[in-house]
Every structure is written in C-alpha cells, then in structure tokens.
Amino acid sequence: MKDIRILLAGNPNVGKTTLFNSLCGVHQHTGNYPGVTVDIKEGNRQINDHSLIVSDLPGTYSLSAFTPDEQVARDALLTSNPDAVVQIIDATNIERNLFLTTQMMEIGIPMIIALNMSDLADEQGITIDAECLEKNLKIPVVRIVARTGEGIDTLVENIIRVTGQKTRATHKEIEYPHSVTNYIGEIGNYLSSHASLLGKLSPHYAAIRLMEGDEHLEKMLHDQGLVIPFIDKSDPAERDGIAEDILLARYRTAEEITTCAVKCTMGQVLPADLIDQVLTHRFYGIPIFLACMWFAFQVTFSASNPFLVGIEYIFGYFTELMNEVEMDPFIQSFLSDGVIGGVGSVFVFVPSIFVMFLLLSILEDTGYLARAAFVMDRLMHSIGLHGRSFIPFLIGFGCNVPAIMATRTLQSKADRIITIITIPFMSCAARLPVYVLFAGVFFGAAAGNVIFFLYVLGIFVAIVTALIFRRLVFKDEPSPFIMELPPYRKPSGFAAATHMWHKGREYLKRAGIVIFGGVLLVWALATLPAGVEYGSVDSLAGIIGQALHPVFAPLEFNWQLVVGLIFGFIAKEVVVGSLGTLYGGEEMLESSLAADPTLSPIIALAFMVFVLLYLPCVAALGVIRQEMGNWKWTGIAIGWGIFMAYIFAYLVLHIGSLFIGV
Amino acid sequence: MVPLSLLKTGDKVVVRSICGTGHLAKTLGQLGIIIGIELTIIQKAKESVIIRIGESRYALGPGAASMVLVEPQI
Amino acid sequence: MSNTTYPHKYLYGWTVIVTLTTFIAGFLSILEGARIITRFFILPDIPGGCILILISFIFATAVMKGRSDRPGWISFSYVASLLLLVFAGCSVLIEGGNVLTTIMEGEEEANILTILSPGFIWAGIIAIPLYLGVSKLLYKCSCRGECCE
Structure with missing residues (x-):
C-alpha cells in the first residue's frame, strides 16, 4: 500500500469541490459562486495498491494570499510538500486560469492539469487542443467533466504515473526580462x-x-x-x-x-452581458432581488404547510396511541411527553427546512447570487459593510455556522469582525420552528407577515450593528469591492435536490442527537425531583425558570419560556422541543400555549424577537471563537447579541401594547 | 485617460494605468486587470461597474473602479 | 448588433400587450388586496401586485428600448418574462400549499380553483409566447463572433 498525497488547486468556482466529491465519493456542497470552499477538506480514494489522499484547497487566483482562504491555499502548496498538485482549469476560460498555473509550476511539485467543463466549452464553440497545451506547459493535461465523473479514471491513472516517476518533473520555464x-x-x-x-x-x-x-x-x-x-x-x-x-x-x-x-468557433451561449444589463440594472436590480426573496419565503412557508399538518397528525396519533396503552406512568410520561412530544415538535418543521434549502441552492446554481452581491454592494457599503459580506449573510439564512466560515473571503480584518458580529442576526433555519409555532398560535392568518417581519427585523438590527461598529469602533471605510461574476447556468433539479437532501439530513441528524438529547434533559428536569407534578413550578425546570424569571420580568416571559430560552443555547430548535415537553406534548402544545393566561400575542412577539436576536447556538459560538481568533471579540459578539435582544424585545412589548391595547 | 468609473455601458477601453500599489492594486493585477488589457463595460450603476475581460466578468465597486485609468477605444 | 429596425414586429407588438396585462393584473391584485373591489376572480395580494407592476415596468423599458436598441429589447423582455413565469410557478406552489392545508385541516370552504387565481398566472400565460420567441432571439444574439475576433 502506498499513500499518494495530492492537492486540488485552482481558481474559485472552477469545480474543485465537484471533482473532490467524485474522486472521494463524498457530498461536500458546491455552489455557483466563488468562495464556497474556505477551508481544506480531506478525503481519500483507494485504487489497487495505492491510496490517494486528496485535499481540496480553497479557490485562489494567485498565490499572493491577501485573504485568509487564499492564505490557507498558499500555505498548503508551499509548505505541505504533497506528491502532486492537480490544477483544475475551467475550459471555458483558460487564459485567466493559466495565470495560476504559471505560479504553481515554478514550485517544483509534479503537476497535472484537469481540464474541467470541456462539455460546456464545446457547447460554447471553444475547441481546446489539449496536446498543444500539454506540450507547451510540459504538464499532463486530462479532460474531465467533474459533474458526471467523466475522465476521472484517466486523471487517477495520470496521478499515479506522475507520482511514480523517479526524476522530478520539469515544467515550462517562464521567460523573465x-x-x-x-x-x-x-x-x-x-x-x-x-x-x-x-x-x-x-x-x-x-x-x-x-x-x-x-x-x-x-x-x-x-x-x-x-x-x-x-x-x-x-x-x-x-x-x-x-x-x-x-x-x-x-x-x-x-x-x-x-x-x-x-x-x-460559433457556439451557443446564454449571453450573460445582456441578462446582466437587466438583473444588475440601476433601478431594477434591488427590487428584482427583493421580489425573488419575497417569493422564496412565501414558497417556503406555504408549500411546506401541508406536510407540516400531515406530520403533526401522525405524531398526534402516536401520542394518543401511547396514552391508551397500559404501562408504568413514569415510562408513559417519558414516551409521550419526552420522546414523542419533544422530538415531534421539532420534526414538524423538517419540511419547511427542506424547501428552504432547495430554494437557496437553486438560486445559487443559477449564478444569480453573485449578481445580487453586486446589486447590494452600494447598500452594504453605505451601512459600513463590504459587498462580499452579502453572501455570508445569505448563507446565514440557512445556517449561521457556514456563514461565519464564509467570511474568510473578506480581506480586511475590520470587515470580517463586523460581518461575524452581524451574521447571528440573520435568522437561520433553526429559528424558523419557533416562529412557525408562536406566529401560528397567536397570529393565525397573519403568521406569514409576522415571520417576514422577524426576518426584516433581524436585517434591521444587523444594519444598526454594522453602522455602530463601523462608525464608533473601526472608523474606517470598508475595503473596495472586487468580485468575479460566475457564468449563468441552468439550475439542475437533481443537483438542487441532492443538496437539499444532504442539508436536510444534517438537520435531521441534529434533530436526532443534539435536539433529542436536549429534549430529554428538559424532560428529566421537568419530572424530577420524583413525585412532583410533571412540568410544574416545583420541578427542577420550574425552579431554574423561577430563579431566572426576575431577569425577564420586564419582558413578561413566563418561566416556561425562560427555560426554553436557556436550552435554546444548545440549538434554537430546542426552544420548541423543550416547550413541547414542558407543556405536555406536541399535540397539546398549540392549544396549551393558546390557553395559557400568562401569554398574549404581544408577549409571543417579544419572545420571538428575543429568540431571533439573543445568542447564537453552541455550534455557531464555537465557529465565532475560531474565526475571531480571540475571546475578546467573541465575548463582544455574544454580549452585543443579548443586549440587542433585550432592548428590542422590550421595545416590541411596549410599543406593540400601544397598538394592540393589551 | 479617465477612471473606469466615469465611462458608460457598452464602452470598450484599454487599461493605461492602475493607481496605487497596495493589496488592492495587486488583486486587480491577479484578476487580469493589467496595463494594456482591453475590457468591455457591461454594466454601470452609479460608480460601480461590471467589466468583461475575455470570458471573465468582474464586478468592481466604486473604490476599485476609480483606481483603474483607461483610454476609450474608438 | 445595433439594428434600428425590429424585424419581429409581431413579437414586439406582443411585448406591449404583455406590458399592459401585467400592469392590469398587478393593479387589480392591489385593489382586491385593499378591498376596494372584490368582483374579479383574482387573488387579493398587495405585495404580489407590487411585484407585477415592477415587472410591467421592466416590460415597458423593453418596449422603449426596442425603438432603437434591439438587444436591449430582447434582454429586458427576456428577463421580465422569465421572472414572470418563475413567479407564476411559485404562485401555483404557494396557493396549492394553502389549499391543500385547508383541505387537510378539514375546512369546507376550500376551493381548488383558487390555485388559478393569482394575477401572476394570468399574466404569465399571456407572456409564454413572448418568452419562447425572445429566448430564441437571445440565443441567436449570442452566436456572435466575439470570442473569435
């Protein structure tokens, strides 16, 4: 057995991650905009008596390393001493890609060029003489289509051949003055x-x-x-x-x-120039983007609603079934309140999350998101953020964790810090269940509008935060905006569906492990000490809630909500799960919330606002710490979130009361 | 020679000079925005531009666009 | 590519018709949404109506551009009709989801026909010929020699 260590390098958005996936049989997410991979990912493939260890590097235009993700790529190339480097080149845009080749071939590591998307090049009437390329560069060139896996075997053969050579490869030398x-x-x-x-x-x-x-x-x-x-x-x-x-x-x-x-030769290309003229238009650019987002949210909520009702029905049926069977009341409570109640209340939201990921990935695949970043740059700039921060923000609506990682594509440290502090205000998918539950119970038909309001409020708080930090803390201008716009591509339903499935499965896994664990913990706290009435004030959960209750008294949250907030730190979905447990089961949660005299629509709204803003979950916190590199800024990010949550929940409660008259 | 940010949609220009020498100037260089290269302006929104060089398209914000001095092609 | 005449007279004329229908559909959606009128079979939807009017503005821009700038007409009407069709598809999903939910919750008022009521669908149907025609022209535009120059 022989280990061969290879690096996948190349410009951003040329299909490195797609090749990585087909080489190693994994499913890392790919998107049609630069900067999806910001970290080195490792995988391996076994061939005969060789073991390929593949590292997927972040995309880079050169080895100059101005941004943290580029620096990761540079360090790997210069210091990790791999057996070979595979550069993936976008066949539709060879000249720009070759610039990086001219930098890498001087390092002295054996290179192989994988000419990706040659099918697209054919379509566009671009014919590439691979042999000529090979002869001139003195580097083996292999045609591949990473998407379908075509040419991968030849690539692997070449890797083995090149790394097996005794003498070091000599590539073309650049003629300097x-x-x-x-x-x-x-x-x-x-x-x-x-x-x-x-x-x-x-x-x-x-x-x-x-x-x-x-x-x-x-x-x-x-x-x-x-x-x-x-x-x-x-x-x-x-x-x-x-x-x-x-x-x-x-x-x-x-x-x-x-x-x-x-x-x-002549070919068929969707003329991006013509389409860009409309989509990035001075007047129409921003309204078109807002319209797309509005529809994305509407579809997310309405199209997943029937599934939601169906799942609710099934879990309700299970609870009933459980209550009819004769068994030890303690176990019965564990099964119906803890397991079915808690987990069910989280699973109900799986459809919404699936639909949301599906829409986000379709939008990404078309190449529209990079245009949206350009359109939003002026707005972002005026609130003190970099146009590129926009993409982490959009990712943040799915999950804050990859969003915070994606800030590595920003050059200036101030831009990165401000972006990381503001990302947690982007309402991630995990917060959606809380809104769907409370808005559904307390606002009925207006639920969709309430939820839209929460997303907008999150963005508003992010703007305020960015303005304050840019004006008062950093006092400089965001660095200028430069970004490559990817070509438009027809979104593939299959790719989007696979992406949705993998993201959704991650959510399900979390629902299965973290959330289930969290919910069980809450159930235990609600049952113990032995003999107390389940979920009552005398239980441990009640005691904790009561103890912290005074802090939240100005916000008029009852102790159950307080317990929910504490456990929401594990993951935001746990807020719903733990309330489900405390109020005695998913089926009853909605009706018991509606019947609870200590709650009112306006308190529910304040609660949702608090959940939106207060703390990122443990996972996001870990990434913030990692990306900030110190506890000082991590602490500031957390403190600021809680501060904003408290203020805005208070404002909503008191201003809202004026209107609703509660 | 005029800054890129002052031209209009559809103009074809040749880059004559890049102001400044910091990271930004180098980043522009690595994207292929170098002296002597010909580019087309495909969108102009206030002072931001989208340019095309060969088959690559880049969006430049106001700050970056004003650093690139160009000469219009007739 | 600059061509002062537009040989596709009918398609250009159709753009004008689509502009008007989109605008009217948007206007009616807003009026219904504000409960000023309730007689038409069109979904009351204020934000949706605003988006329809936005799209009609893009179509109108296409019409204006078409007088002197053929690629401008093609690109604006292509993007506008594409957006209209995509949004119409979304509307079907949204209304379909809503109707299905009411049925599953056992309410009797559910009316399957409301799936067809969003203004986007009406405007979208009228825009289909334009979309098909213009996208053909768009691909023809792209067979330019630029890459070979």
Whole structure:
C-alpha cells in the first residue's frame, strides 16, 4: 500500500469541490459562486495498491494570499510538500486560469492539469487542443467533466504515473526580462547559503516569490534574522516595477499558450452581458432581488404547510396511541411527553427546512447570487459593510455556522469582525420552528407577515450593528469591492435536490442527537425531583425558570419560556422541543400555549424577537471563537447579541401594547 | 485617460494605468486587470461597474473602479 | 448588433400587450388586496401586485428600448418574462400549499380553483409566447463572433 498525497488547486468556482466529491465519493456542497470552499477538506480514494489522499484547497487566483482562504491555499502548496498538485482549469476560460498555473509550476511539485467543463466549452464553440497545451506547459493535461465523473479514471491513472516517476518533473520555464533574471539569480545565490531557513522551498523559487512581493515569506525570513540584500535596500518603486515585470511575464506566458491551444468557433451561449444589463440594472436590480426573496419565503412557508399538518397528525396519533396503552406512568410520561412530544415538535418543521434549502441552492446554481452581491454592494457599503459580506449573510439564512466560515473571503480584518458580529442576526433555519409555532398560535392568518417581519427585523438590527461598529469602533471605510461574476447556468433539479437532501439530513441528524438529547434533559428536569407534578413550578425546570424569571420580568416571559430560552443555547430548535415537553406534548402544545393566561400575542412577539436576536447556538459560538481568533471579540459578539435582544424585545412589548391595547 | 468609473455601458477601453500599489492594486493585477488589457463595460450603476475581460466578468465597486485609468477605444 | 429596425414586429407588438396585462393584473391584485373591489376572480395580494407592476415596468423599458436598441429589447423582455413565469410557478406552489392545508385541516370552504387565481398566472400565460420567441432571439444574439475576433 502506498499513500499518494495530492492537492486540488485552482481558481474559485472552477469545480474543485465537484471533482473532490467524485474522486472521494463524498457530498461536500458546491455552489455557483466563488468562495464556497474556505477551508481544506480531506478525503481519500483507494485504487489497487495505492491510496490517494486528496485535499481540496480553497479557490485562489494567485498565490499572493491577501485573504485568509487564499492564505490557507498558499500555505498548503508551499509548505505541505504533497506528491502532486492537480490544477483544475475551467475550459471555458483558460487564459485567466493559466495565470495560476504559471505560479504553481515554478514550485517544483509534479503537476497535472484537469481540464474541467470541456462539455460546456464545446457547447460554447471553444475547441481546446489539449496536446498543444500539454506540450507547451510540459504538464499532463486530462479532460474531465467533474459533474458526471467523466475522465476521472484517466486523471487517477495520470496521478499515479506522475507520482511514480523517479526524476522530478520539469515544467515550462517562464521567460523573465534580463533585469529580473539578474535579481533572481543574485538573491537565489544568496539564499542557497541559507537553504535551511527556507524549508521546502528551492532558493530559486524563494527568490522569485520575494521579488513578487510575498510578504509572508519576507516576514518569515526576517523573523529568523536573515537580511536579504537587494530586497531590504531597494526602494519601493523599483521593487514594484520588478513585481510588475514578473506579473506581465506570467500573463504573456499564459496568453501565448492560450493562443496556441484554443480555437473558437460559433457556439451557443446564454449571453450573460445582456441578462446582466437587466438583473444588475440601476433601478431594477434591488427590487428584482427583493421580489425573488419575497417569493422564496412565501414558497417556503406555504408549500411546506401541508406536510407540516400531515406530520403533526401522525405524531398526534402516536401520542394518543401511547396514552391508551397500559404501562408504568413514569415510562408513559417519558414516551409521550419526552420522546414523542419533544422530538415531534421539532420534526414538524423538517419540511419547511427542506424547501428552504432547495430554494437557496437553486438560486445559487443559477449564478444569480453573485449578481445580487453586486446589486447590494452600494447598500452594504453605505451601512459600513463590504459587498462580499452579502453572501455570508445569505448563507446565514440557512445556517449561521457556514456563514461565519464564509467570511474568510473578506480581506480586511475590520470587515470580517463586523460581518461575524452581524451574521447571528440573520435568522437561520433553526429559528424558523419557533416562529412557525408562536406566529401560528397567536397570529393565525397573519403568521406569514409576522415571520417576514422577524426576518426584516433581524436585517434591521444587523444594519444598526454594522453602522455602530463601523462608525464608533473601526472608523474606517470598508475595503473596495472586487468580485468575479460566475457564468449563468441552468439550475439542475437533481443537483438542487441532492443538496437539499444532504442539508436536510444534517438537520435531521441534529434533530436526532443534539435536539433529542436536549429534549430529554428538559424532560428529566421537568419530572424530577420524583413525585412532583410533571412540568410544574416545583420541578427542577420550574425552579431554574423561577430563579431566572426576575431577569425577564420586564419582558413578561413566563418561566416556561425562560427555560426554553436557556436550552435554546444548545440549538434554537430546542426552544420548541423543550416547550413541547414542558407543556405536555406536541399535540397539546398549540392549544396549551393558546390557553395559557400568562401569554398574549404581544408577549409571543417579544419572545420571538428575543429568540431571533439573543445568542447564537453552541455550534455557531464555537465557529465565532475560531474565526475571531480571540475571546475578546467573541465575548463582544455574544454580549452585543443579548443586549440587542433585550432592548428590542422590550421595545416590541411596549410599543406593540400601544397598538394592540393589551 | 479617465477612471473606469466615469465611462458608460457598452464602452470598450484599454487599461493605461492602475493607481496605487497596495493589496488592492495587486488583486486587480491577479484578476487580469493589467496595463494594456482591453475590457468591455457591461454594466454601470452609479460608480460601480461590471467589466468583461475575455470570458471573465468582474464586478468592481466604486473604490476599485476609480483606481483603474483607461483610454476609450474608438 | 445595433439594428434600428425590429424585424419581429409581431413579437414586439406582443411585448406591449404583455406590458399592459401585467400592469392590469398587478393593479387589480392591489385593489382586491385593499378591498376596494372584490368582483374579479383574482387573488387579493398587495405585495404580489407590487411585484407585477415592477415587472410591467421592466416590460415597458423593453418596449422603449426596442425603438432603437434591439438587444436591449430582447434582454429586458427576456428577463421580465422569465421572472414572470418563475413567479407564476411559485404562485401555483404557494396557493396549492394553502389549499391543500385547508383541505387537510378539514375546512369546507376550500376551493381548488383558487390555485388559478393569482394575477401572476394570468399574466404569465399571456407572456409564454413572448418568452419562447425572445429566448430564441437571445440565443441567436449570442452566436456572435466575439470570442473569435
């Protein structure tokens, strides 16, 4: 058995993750916009007596590493010493992709080029002479269609062949102007006498990187006490000039190779330019986006409603069944109140969540979301956020955890911190069950509007937060917006459905483990100490709720709601689950909430507002800590959330009372 | 030479200069927005632009668009 | 591509008709939503009505552009009719879901025909020929030599 470690590298949105999935038989999510992968994902594939260990790198345009996700890719390429690098190239856009090739082929790691989406290129009338490409670059080129798995076997064969070679592969060399080669030669010579400091890098390559302006490498050498002549002494303008010469040399190489290898004929393309003119229109851009979102929410709620009623019916039937069977009252309570009541109240919302993920992934696949980011940039900029933050926000409506991870595509630290603090105000799918329950019970036909109001309120609080932090804490402008717009693609129903299924299954798994556990804990607290009336004030849950009740007295929450909020920290769905348990079962939850004299529509609304804003769940908290890198900002993010929740719930309660007159 | 942000939809231009030398200028360079390249403006909304270079499309916000100085093609 | 005449006279004329129907459908939805009139078989829906009017504005822009700028007409009417059809599909899902829920909850008032009542569906049906015609033109537009230049 021989381990072969390969890296999948390439520009953003060229299909790295799709290839990774078909190579390793897993189902990482892919989307039609740059920046889905922000972390290295590992998988493996067994072939005969070889074991391929595949790492999927974040997409990067170059190895310069200005953003954290690019830095992850750079570090992996330069320091992890893999057996081979597979660069995935978008066949419809070779020239731009080859720029990265010109950077990677100098590292000295064996490379293979996987020419992806050659079917799309054919459709668009782009003919690629792969042999010419191979001959010029001196790198094996394999045509693949990552989506269907075509060509994967040939790719694997090539990987094994290339890594099995005894001699190190030599790729095409880039012709730099004389002035540059002189510098590279001198610095290279100097560095070879300090080769131990360079780690895996060759002195020649390190010299090129230093001339290109690799600040990380320069700092690393500096920290080790190495003073590099020519670099430290030369004036910045001269260094910039050399960096530009290198850049131009790379582009020229990419252009030469493209001219030789790519032939164009007439083809059928959906002319993105024409469509962009409308979708990103000065006046129509934002209204079109809002209309799409409005429909997405309406469909989510209405189309999943029949399923919801059906599931409710089934769980109600089970509870009845359970109550008819003769058994020990303690076990009976455990089964009907704890298991069926708690879990059922969470499972009811599975359909809404499935539909929501389906719609989000369809929207993503079309390539519209990147346009939406452009359209929203001006708005985002005026509230002190970067246009790119918009995509993490949208992801946040599904789940805050990947949304917070997605902030890695932002360059400036201030932009990232502000975005991370505001993401938890994007109402994630887990909060939906709470709204559906309370809005359904207390607002009847107006439920849809109430829920829409909550989403809007979340966005509003996010705006206020961003403004406050940008104006008062960071006091600088968000960094300028640059983003690649992916081509439009017809959304594939199959891909969207698979994505929905995987996301939905994750939710179900959570419902099965975390939520079930949480619900059982609540049931135990509601039953113990032995002998108390189930879920009464005397139970442990009641005692905890009572103890914290005074804190929430100004908000008029009863103790059951307080207990729900505490357990909502495990996962927001647990709020519903634990209320289901405390009020004695899913079937009765709605009617008992409606009958509870301590509740009123306006209190319910304040409660929903509090749930929307207060604390991200444990999982999101963990990611916030990881991405912020310190507890200070993590603490600020949490404190700010609770503060906002309290204020807005209070405002809603008191302003709302004026209107409803309770 | 005029900044990219002052042109109108449909213009074809050649990049003549890129102001500044910071990260932003380098990012533009890596996307292929370099001196001498020809690009088409496919959308203009206030000071933001969408440009096309070959088969790639990029959205540039006001800050980035004003850094790129171009010369219109006739 | 700039062409001052539009050979597809009928399709262009149809854009005008679609513009008007979309606008009227939106207007009626809003009036019904505000309970000013209740006589028409159209779903009362204020936000939906606003979206219909927005789409009719896009169609109107297409009509205006079509006088001098053929690609402009094609792109605006293509996107507007695509949006209209997608939203019409969404409306069927939304109303279908609502009707199914009322049936499952055992209420007798459920009327399956209300699935067909959203203004989007009426406007959408009228826009189908335009969408088909324009999308053909759009693909023809894209067979440009730009990539080969």
